[in-house]
Amino acid sequence: MTGKLEEYINDLKEAIELIRQYDKVTLAHHNDADGLSSASIVIEALKREGIDVVNVPLERVHPLIVERLMEKYPGLIIFVDLGAGAAPEIAKINRGKNTIVIIDHHHTPGSRDPKVFNLSTELYGISGEKEISAAGAAYLFAKTMDSRNKDLAYIAVIGAIGDSHHRFGRLESVNRDILFEAVEQEQVIVEERNGREKYYLAKFGDKIDLDRYAKSLTVLGAVGYLMNGPDTGIEAILMGPSEKYWSSLEKLDELKRERFEKILNMLKEHGLNKTKYLQWFHVHDSFAPMGVKVIGEFCMEIRDMDFIDKNKYLAGYQDMPKEVPRLGRFNWNIVKVSFRLPTPLEERVLAKEMPGYSYIVPRAAKHVRGDIDACHDYACATTFDKGLEEKFAEYFNYYVDEYLRQTTTSKH
Template sequence: MSLDEKADAFIAESKRIAKVIGAAEKIYIFTHIDADGISSGSIAFETARRLSIPAEIKFLKKLDDEATKLIREKRDGLVWMNDLGSGYVSRFQDMEMVIADHHQPEPVSPISGSSGQASLAESSIHHLNAHLFGIEGSTEICSSTTSYFISRAVSKNNVDLSPIALVGAVGDLQDSRHGRLTGMNRIVLEDAVNSGLVTVVRDGRFYGKETRGLTKLLEYSVDPPIPGISSEPGAAERLLQSLRINYRNGGREMTWYEIGIEERRKVMSFIVERLIAEKVPAEDINSVIGETYIINGNEGAAAGMPRDVKEFATLLNACGRYEHYETGMGICLGDREHSVSDALKLLEGHRRNVASTIRLVKGEGLSPMRKIQYFHVRDRAPDSIVGTIAGILMKSSETDSSRVIVGFAYSEGKVKVSARGNPDLVAAGLNLSDAMRRAAESVGGIGGGHSIAAGATIESGSEEAFLNALDEAVAGQLSNGHAG
């Protein structure tokens, strides 16, 4: 099947599912807590509201036994799951529900049929997941864009939700490999651009262009790092002075958008030259300078409403990490001014947490095994930032990039695990979703995610057994990896 044919099949299925949504008398929305989950949930909620169907929304950190039980109790309406569910379809086989997700679907049991599609069609689960259509779910479509396809099929008027869908895609870093959104996400981007809601601008793809002073923006740019500037206190000041850029307004540092366009161009050419000189791979350069997405009409800069889709996603992620889910939904749909100022405070606290946890982990060092290396923050950092820390360390030039990074933190009486690989490891056969699921299940926990990034929750005290199982699974994948 060509890409267009796959897209057509996916869109046809989203139209079929839209009819199921439209016929519901009540909708129970369950969604994940990150930017993609909050965007998806907001899209689902608003879709139901516009249909005048009563809807409830609940945010879930993970699909554990308790969450499963809660979902299974919802029999007097239609359950619509977002950004989770695909990995555990068999738990809900006897219910009618919609699952809009992009995580790797649960392997289909051999008894239920030879092909995943066929057996799912027989159940009453309306499962919209790109993987089932041969579309890459970790880069070309996320949950918010999946739910958007359903929403758009419910009513053409819902095209105005496309910017929120893009926030989820960028929040899940789906634009980072190529420096632009691709695949099914591109269709959503076209909707947003064609309706005049979003403008595509080639610019630096840093975090904090609206919320950080310029020197902090450059110093903290870690994805990937700017050689000689990132994590080097004082280096950004020296650079700006040598480029003769005035970045102060009174006593306050200006943000990226507050300095002029010429000044921005000077900084970008300096960075590109530096990256080329350091022989940074082209795809990493794309993640520093590439497409950025600006939401038109969010000019309420006074109200702090993010215009940049990446900033928007950063705010939603901060809301999710610190359990202020309604604030996140408020930014997407409702009481924006109040929600944005609340979210900005959360983000400031989050940045302090990340910086201090990076210092902590670097100070203690990573413990290497055969094909993985790990750290354990115990209760010294919130469990919600361990994935971020593992991701930042994976990108750091000081880290051994031939081993997967695994981070542990205590979480509500259990242990939360986050693992991060890189594109080279995935090309060599790494599938963290599968390895984390198997290692977690071997110690009675749950796990899954994407090939490059996955999570798990295990019992406290089972870390060592888990690490051994994970190391073996990853080593097995890398030794069986496809040649080339």
């Protein structure tokens, strides 16, 4: 058995008993393919139980968002594909008022709050990086609730592919068990090519390439975040992608192309702000109404272009939209900043010659009260108040120097 799967399912049972005491639920979920997939499973499973669900798609778990969520939707709040990392903050904001259930697969510091049920698979030794997606965890939840929910297996496969859990060639562990449940029900087809598995959705007639489909769901949820994209995605997951789905996908791709082109030309003409180690630029609200995930994508696209300094860290800023679906307007002035590495610098980071983002950003962000989600050495993101960009750059450079001092001293 994988990790403590049995224990996980037992704890799910407990959460289900609790949930059954409510006739309406608020579901906060991430807006990428796995987030939309896990939300679809929970929505459908609860609907079948006769429980009403309001879903709130989120890009990030910001304290002000959590506060508003609890104010506007008191009672029972379920988080899927996010929340585990912020469990202590969620408990703190909640102050024992609402019942919180977190179904997630992200790393978590845990939580001892009796009103916060932190069901991150990571607490049970099941890896959220390759063994189970959030949709997989949601599927276990749904199937534990009622075995008839096994017809939702294909959705857990979509989620796992959305999070690239097949990147080593094939789905493994719990993901793989669920895959075979979907195959058995003729919802998914597996084909082997050059030693790697390819997955197709067969549930809705046409054979759909699941790599392509999962990517399209992330475009709907992230680029279309403020244009009803997440709901269009959830509908497609449950009912099959319609003509309308593919046409809105095309429109969103076009919008993204057009906006990227505009900023690209601006950067080529005016260049980036260059400091000792960090080069950065700001798109302000030029990417609106697209979600803030796109700034990371944009950085990834330009990181090796000619006008980028190959030896400096790369940061792109985008204003956080003041509107959050189903939560309303926020009076904040927050920026999201995404970090990527030009390939030559990435090699120096891999060689430990230069510090990775997981060394620099959490330290520097503290000085501007930035929040940190997941941070990797090669990619990272944070949010903080607009106007602190230059101050942040100073601290960024400070911590690069600090790292370099330490590595030179340790060589003696």
